[in-house]
Amino acid sequence: MKLNRSSTRPLLLVTVLMILAAMAVLVVSCQDNAEQAASGAQVAGATEDINAIAEARGLTPADIAAAVKTYTPSGKHDEYYQFASGGQSGQVYVIGLPSMRIIKQIAVFTPEPWQGFGYGELGTMSVLEQGGLTPDGSPLTWADTHHPALSEMDGDYDGDFLFINDKANARVAVIDLRDFDVKQIVKNPITLSDHGGTFVTPDTDYIVEGGQYAMPLGFAYSSIENYEEDYRGMITFWKFDREKGRIDTAQSFAIELPPYWQDLCDSGKLVSEGWVFCNSINTEMATGGVELGNPPFESGASQRDMDYLHVFNLEKAKEVYAAGNVEMINDFPVITLETAIAEGLLYFVPEPKSPHGVDVTPDGEFMVVAGKLDPHVTIFGFDKLMAAIEAGTSETDAFGVPVLDFDAVMEAQVELGLGPLHTQYDDKGYAYTSLFLDSAVARWTLGGAADELTEEPAWTLVQKTPVQYNIGHITAAEGDTVSPDGQWLVAMNKWAVDRFLPVGPLLPQNFQLLDISGTGTDMPVVYDMPLPDGEPHYAQIIKADKIEAWEVYPEIGWDPHTQAVNPDAPLAGEERIEREGNEVHVYMTAIRSHFTPERVEIQQGDHVVWHITNIERALDATHGFTIPNYNIHVSIEPGETVSFEFDALQSGVFSYYCTEFCSALHLEMMGYMMITPSE
Amino acid sequence: MKLNRSSTRPLLLVTVLMILAAMAVLVVSCQDNAEQAASGAQVAGATEDINAIAEARGLTPADIAAAVKTYTPSGKHDEYYQFASGGQSGQVYVIGLPSMRIIKQIAVFTPEPWQGFGYGELGTMSVLEQGGLTPDGSPLTWADTHHPALSEMDGDYDGDFLFINDKANARVAVIDLRDFDVKQIVKNPITLSDHGGTFVTPDTDYIVEGGQYAMPLGFAYSSIENYEEDYRGMITFWKFDREKGRIDTAQSFAIELPPYWQDLCDSGKLVSEGWVFCNSINTEMATGGVELGNPPFESGASQRDMDYLHVFNLEKAKEVYAAGNVEMINDFPVITLETAIAEGLLYFVPEPKSPHGVDVTPDGEFMVVAGKLDPHVTIFGFDKLMAAIEAGTSETDAFGVPVLDFDAVMEAQVELGLGPLHTQYDDKGYAYTSLFLDSAVARWTLGGAADELTEEPAWTLVQKTPVQYNIGHITAAEGDTVSPDGQWLVAMNKWAVDRFLPVGPLLPQNFQLLDISGTGTDMPVVYDMPLPDGEPHYAQIIKADKIEAWEVYPEIGWDPHTQAVNPDAPLAGEERIEREGNEVHVYMTAIRSHFTPERVEIQQGDHVVWHITNIERALDATHGFTIPNYNIHVSIEPGETVSFEFDALQSGVFSYYCTEFCSALHLEMMGYMMITPSE
Structure with a gap:
């Protein structure tokens, strides 16, 4: 694990200070030990009086036992992942046990900007659009998630995939647990309500989606007077291609x-x-x-x-x-x-x-x-x-x-x-x-x-x-x-x-x-x-x-929606802006702490397709990217390439910037998009 | 506090079982005490050996002290609220200290279906629309929230309001801490980037929004070659009407x-x-x-x-x-x-x-x-x-x-x-x-x-x-x-x-x-x-x-966006469906466990305006409401009236239902909207 911090600052003084601080801690620890002996603390080796803290906070002995069973100190990992549906949020909670901390919410059915899900990134927009359209032709953008199902082999969880249903619109989503990212949303073609899903067969050959409220299959109208004749329930068996x-x-x-x-x-x-x-x-x-x-x-x-x-x-x-x-x-x-x-x-x-x-x-x-x-x-x-x-x-x-x-x-x-x-x-x-x-x-x-x-x-x-x-x-x-x-x-x-x-x-x-x-x-x-x-x-x-999650994407230029390298991914040294008629392609890279290019000139009315590769290989070196007023936000994890497109309808000067605090000079990781007025 | 549970079920057997279970607990406690004495547990009155649990989990004495300082058992409340910006999520985290549990995320700039924010409810759509439009005329639907500021009197927090900025689009939001609900989003009229906000003056007369990346004020285009002449910074002082x-x-x-x-x-x-x-x-x-x-x-x-x-x-x-x-x-x-x-x-x-x-x-x-x-x-x-x-x-x-x-x-x-x-x-x-x-x-x-x-x-x-x-x-x-x-x-x-x-x-x-x-x-x-x-x-x-948060809305028929009773709120006994030309108004109530009406008939092409009052007065008796495929989801808290509208473009049968698990018969709290085809 490398933090890749800047190392050009003077370190000597800091080192001395750290040593002094460490010595001070030792002195205090000894004092604490002496005081603790006097006050009769009863946890072996404790530097503080546990009973006094507990009494001051009104904790019972059972509370102390519960605290010690669940508390997971800095740097120690939880023992279990809990994957919980997010209900009306349309998402999935990832919770660590026994600490019961939410480690992540996975955006599944609902646009979520931190993850760049549904805020312009073409891959995520495509997942949403394939997940079904409202009567006016726009994507459905929420769900009532109910039953997550981990993939299984021989009836036991294998940690590879997670499935979850949307009761409100009869849909099923597929999440890849290598990158904790939704890859597919399938809308039931014959009904609008499900509840008995998702459940998997013991080798995950099928994902079960059972219905809930009966209706005419295939979305035809029929009066409720004809309930017994025309309304029907259903169960759907979705074949999974592992x-x-x-x-x-x-x-x-x-x-x-x-x-x-x-x-x-x-x-x-x-x-x-x-x-x-x-x-x-x-x-x-x-x-x-x-x-x-x-x-x-x-x-x-x-x-x-x-x-x-x-x-x-x-x-x-x-x-x-x-x-x-x-x-x-x-x-x-x-x-x-x-x-x-x-x-x-x-x-x-x-x-x-x-x-x-x-x-x-x-x-x-x-x-x-x-x-x-x-x-x-x-x-x-x-x-x-x-x-x-x-x-x-x-x-x-x-x-x-x-x-x-x-x-x-x-x-x-x-x-x-x-x-x-x-x-x-x-x-x-x-x-x-x-x-x-x-x-x-x-x-x-x-x-x-x-x-x-x-x-x-x-x-x-x-x-x-x-x-x-x-x-x-x-x-x-x-x-x-x-x-x-x-x-x-x-x-x-x-x-x-x-x-x-x-x-x-x-x-x-x-x-x-x-x-x-x-x-x-x-x-x-x-x-x-x-x-x-x-x-x-x-x-x-x-x-x-x-669970064997990826730390970073396997190769630079990775497209999470194909789980393969994008052949058109911008790479270091190949950044450029290409124009063909009124379509402009921007090929950009991101690395601490700058984007290349830092100036992008566009004409009002252009259609802009923008590609960014995060060329970092360090764990946690994520960059974000936004353009003001254009409702675009993407998250670019180490190795990832994202693409988004928009029509440059509004002229002016737009300060794009990195939205993940990536380094001491993070605020300086920005650039200007200048859109010249069309006349 | 009333749970208002159904009380029509046979209770005798359960009571006997509960008494037996309680006796069993007593017996086990005594056994535990005996065992604990033998094993030398050192927390006064403990029923389990704290040291053994800690040792099994690899906890140090300092970890135990930290656990006891932060663990907050069931029914005990945290001592502090922490209001944290949600960064690129566009929301605000509400965290309890010292337990560090997230009690709520307040939807501020980003549509969030659980809260019904931006999923059809007219009040919330209006907040989003007033918060600024993208170049294609649709509302901005995300933010890079940075600095929350609690309202103050005499330089001290008073617990009444919370403000927060959006760095990505230069906006400021106002949240009312009676209902933890966003009431207003203001877009800066002269710039697209802010960072030095929000901060309040000591009596909250003004909310400070400082800029970040310089640009031509008022959104005109100017080449970066003219940076010193045409680009400018700014600071905005927003007057707050308490x-x-x-x-x-x-x-x-x-x-x-x-x-x-x-x-x-x-x-x-x-x-x-x-x-x-x-x-x-x-x-x-x-x-x-x-x-x-x-x-x-x-x-x-x-x-x-x-x-x-x-x-x-x-x-x-x-x-x-x-x-x-x-x-x-x-x-x-x-x-x-x-x-x-x-x-x-x-x-x-x-x-x-x-x-x-x-x-x-x-x-x-x-x-x-x-x-x-x-x-x-x-x-x-x-x-x-x-x-x-x-x-x-x-x-x-x-x-x-x-x-x-x-x-x-x-x-x-x-x-x-x-x-x-x-x-x-x-x-x-x-x-x-x-x-x-x-x-x-x-x-x-x-x-x-x-x-x-x-x-x-x-x-x-x-x-x-x-x-x-x-x-x-x-x-x-x-x-x-x-x-x-x-x-x-x-x-x-x-x-x-x-x-x-x-x-x-x-x-x-x-x-x-x-x-x-x-x-x-x-x-x-x-x-x-x-x-x-x-x-x-x-x-x-x-x-x-x-913080003096409301437990339920003050009166039945409450509109959180005016913080007053909506004079058109549907009330119990006054539920109805009114048609005027091709505009249909549905006046509905919700109470455990049914909506009134349970059948709504509409014609394809109608414009539908739908009002629902939650007529409950019990704490936590929230109902949700959705119509499949129409991308509508609202949350109706006790006393609240919500309104939403849509064009009935798609014919068929749509099972609307309550999306908050409100009672044992929650799944049965539903109804059918039937849209007859236009020909």
């Missing part, structure tokens, strides 16, 4: 579903690999209309005691798709509901009641359904499911989908409390379920092979730890993989209320870190973390050593 | 300055109230052109040993402006350089060398200049300054500005080390200066009346604490007011390098918290905090009890 790092839309397909509101999904793993499970709500097919005297959706969609767990045979669906047994909607292949039933690739299982999460156990043997209006989690056995499918059923729903017998498929129910939402797992045979109405995290024991791991009997509630407040999802360290880590769990609370300093009527959310390294009732909250701009829905936590 | 909470542009004015690059400013206080001080760099008037074989700006602007401290007599400038002795540029009153000289409202003092910060001491007696290419800070005395002005001078710069004698005005110089940038103060007679090249914070003693407060002699370096890495500004608790608090100081480091888990080539910055409650050499770093999306330039830290 080598290209992109979704291959040409190898992807969807399945038409009844107009229930499909909710969360999960992929089968190990024994259940090849199957996919999704919950549903509003199997009542309520259509609202409180203003007409109808029951509102909230009660209309909560009438039935049972909704339907959707069980997909993905292997069979792939065969049906490969055989071309699909209908094209907006040029996208869709397996019709009729075909899905006829080919035996869709089954329903009754599930209580308006459930949220369906979460497959690490061994793949069980599907745990959290019925948010039912105090239990309901556990279905994969073996029983296969047997019931084998045995066949004459029951169907209103659309002809076979409905398996609840009792034949149900393995167990565990009563946990009010508002169960979502379940995660550890390495010690426990499951953890969030309880929204109780504002608590429940720990309970798994059955099956995992029964041996716990002292407590299978399928038993062990502990409920209160959280503050109104927990949505939970996420445990690698807690949805085939080999959870245990150790840490984060309660993703929706309301913070009184937890943090007041910041006006719009409050942050509250992530609470729970130490789940113990067993039994030992499961304390050890940290409260406010979420500063967006309400995360779900997160995943991955062991830090699985 | 009652309206807005800058009064009609009572504001600027002063024309030589084409040096004015840098940071500060207002005089107490004895020096009525005066304003700004540094400058590039008094060489270098014009760059490295591509032509000229010296680049970085060296061309670093030739002279002295630049010019600009000294403004603001009281006199106000009189000159009031007398109409101004020139109008773009309809904005500017006191010309000639008038400024003739009226004796501008003086220069030589200052070494390419300085960054000029920081007035708490007593107002001294101006401390940090010359970034000089190892000293240079202290000027206000008394000496007044005497030198009184005595007069025949020296002038090339533009005729009187230049006072350095030795007559200089009080002291203190050699600190390499790259001094910026200075703050505490309550114990110390000053603190950031050293960019040394990557250190220097503590040194003040002279004058403050000399009595310290044991060390006046104007003496006391301690240098290394920081990681490349520190820019520093900020201490109320450290630029007339009564600094001491206690905490934050080193705002520009490079993080190896401090945090890798996140690709673009790294966070690193805020380091220093405990400055001690004296002498006792000044340890106690926390490292990554900055996740933008490089803050400066920050201010205010005692928490000075």
Whole structure:
């Protein structure tokens, strides 16, 4: 690691001062030690009285333990990355555990100037534009991000890619974890709402995007009076091309579903690999209309005691798709509901009641359904499911989908409390379920092979730890993989209320870190973390050593959007301005502390295409670039080449400058663009 | 505080479970206590062995002390707010001290969907549009925020307002700290670059916006060959109307300055109230052109040993402006350089060398200049300054500005080390200066009346604490007011390098918290905090009890942009849809867990104006609202009414829904907008 600081300043005096300062520190340390002995500090080798500090701050012994479990001093790295959706911010939070510090927000769906995402840089503008257009033809510039999914091999996170969905516009994004940069946004071609995504199959062959609010597939108009006839749900299987790092839309397909509101999904793993499970709500097919005297959706969609767990045979669906047994909607292949039933690739299982999460156990043997209006989690056995499918059923729903017998498929129910939402797992045979109405995290024991791991009997509630407040999802360290880590769990609370300093009527959310390294009732909250701009829905936590991020771009002239060298990248010594008619190309380099060129002359009305290469090779030697008034801002990381273009509509003098504080002479890293008036 | 949870579920079982769980906790606690006694834990009353946890995590005794000084447990509030600029993000970070948690990011210049800022809500769109348009007529949608300034009374923060500048486009924003919401953005009418802002006068009568890169005032074109003739610097004094909470542009004015690059400013206080001080760099008037074989700006602007401290007599400038002795540029009153000289409202003092910060001491007696290419800070005395002005001078710069004698005005110089940038103060007679090249914070003693407060002699370096890495500004608790608090100081480091888990080539910055409650050499770093999306330039830290934020909006139907009830706000029972020609008005309410109406029928081509009131009164009961594909997202806090409009260009069925997880039936809080095709 080189800081490449300027070394031309006189150093002698400073060195002397540093030595004096160091000596002074030694003297003080000795004094501190003497005082500490007198006051009876009780931490071995401490230079300050820990108890006195704690007492002055009102900390309990449990608080001190929590502080020491989570505090991560300067230069020491966190043990885990947590990737959390940013909710309505449209971004992804990258959080270090156990310190719960936000290390980065990755711009995914929403323009973000620090990263230069969507502020003129052609590569990022292209990602946004491919991500879908509004009715007036401009790019969609926000998302309601919900479920991040790390790429997996053999059901375990591999640290290569991250996927995330946009509930508000039915989209899926692909992030490359070498540079923590979004590479692709895909818009669902047949629906406008998703929620059961993203989830990956165990080798990341497919990224699952399940729908939420039913509508006519393909965007046609139909009155809500025709809800049962014309509105439909869907699930889409996006094929992922790992080598290209992109979704291959040409190898992807969807399945038409009844107009229930499909909710969360999960992929089968190990024994259940090849199957996919999704919950549903509003199997009542309520259509609202409180203003007409109808029951509102909230009660209309909560009438039935049972909704339907959707069980997909993905292997069979792939065969049906490969055989071309699909209908094209907006040029996208869709397996019709009729075909899905006829080919035996869709089954329903009754599930209580308006459930949220369906979460497959690490061994793949069980599907745990959290019925948010039912105090239990309901556990279905994969073996029983296969047997019931084998045995066949004459029951169907209103659309002809076979409905398996609840009792034949149900393995167990565990009563946990009010508002169960979502379940995660550890390495010690426990499951953890969030309880929204109780504002608590429940720990309970798994059955099956995992029964041996716990002292407590299978399928038993062990502990409920209160959280503050109104927990949505939970996420445990690698807690949805085939080999959870245990150790840490984060309660993703929706309301913070009184937890943090007041910041006006719009409050942050509250992530609470729970130490789940113990067993039994030992499961304390050890940290409260406010979420500063967006309400995360779900997160995943991955062991830090699985991520192999680039320190700088591999070669000078790198284009992050092709992950290859840009053959037109400006290089040192080749900076120039080329004019062809009224199109001007600027080829610029950046290095501490100047741009080349420093003067750019343009004529009003020119179309300007501007390329900049950061020719630095030092870690963290990023430069930014902006032109006043033109709404252009790019970030140029070491080795990167960026391009942007604009029409020089306004004449005048524009001071472009480096926007990342790069050196002592950073303010001097600037230049003048002069646009001569057109007449 | 009411959570207003649904209370219709069976509670008995849960209560029993909770009691059992609590008993189990008691049992475990006793076991833990026993174990702890055996293992010799040394924190009084601890239930876990602190030393064992620390040892397992590799924490030193100093780390434990730092952890206990900063850890802020669930439900306890931080002691201070830190308001930090978000740099290129265009936003403001709100950080709690000592925990260093980001509680909120306030959207200021950049659209941010979680807060509904710039995603269709008419009030926020209006703020953005008033903030300036790009050459193609669309709003500027980002900023390079630099210097936040809290409003003051008598030179002390009052907690009412926050101001912040945009260096990239020369703008100033006003944030109301009752709702942490931006109310106004003002674009400078004569220049495109600012840096010496925002700073306030001691009673917040004026907000100071100093320029940076010189250019022809008023946006005319002129070749850089005419730099000395046509390019100019400026300083703008924005009049603040405290009652309206807005800058009064009609009572504001600027002063024309030589084409040096004015840098940071500060207002005089107490004895020096009525005066304003700004540094400058590039008094060489270098014009760059490295591509032509000229010296680049970085060296061309670093030739002279002295630049010019600009000294403004603001009281006199106000009189000159009031007398109409101004020139109008773009309809904005500017006191010309000639008038400024003739009226004796501008003086220069030589200052070494390419300085960054000029920081007035708490007593107002001294101006401390940090010359970034000089190892000293240079202290000027206000008394000496007044005497030198009184005595007069025949020296002038090339533009005729009187230049006072350095030795007559200089009080002291203190050699600190390499790259001094910026200075703050505490309550114990110390000053603190950031050293960019040394990557250190220097503590040194003040002279004058403050000399009595310290044991060390006046104007003496006391301690240098290394920081990681490349520190820019520093900020201490109320450290630029007339009564600094001491206690905490934050080193705002520009490079993080190896401090945090890798996140690709673009790294966070690193805020380091220093405990400055001690004296002498006792000044340890106690926390490292990554900055996740933008490089803050400066920050201010205010005692928490000075901020009186609203918990909910004062009345139902509140418009945050007028801070009054909107007379057209939809109220409960008055929801409706009104059509006038092809304009449709939707009047909607939101309450857990439904919107009224739940069905909205529109015709393709209609212009739709949509109003929603959140009729909740409970803290944290925010609802969000979105319509798929139309790029609309609003946040509706308790009591708030928002309005947005769009053209219904695309027909089809659109599921609008609540985007803030508000209740167990949050997913059911939705409705359908049906747009019938136009033919």
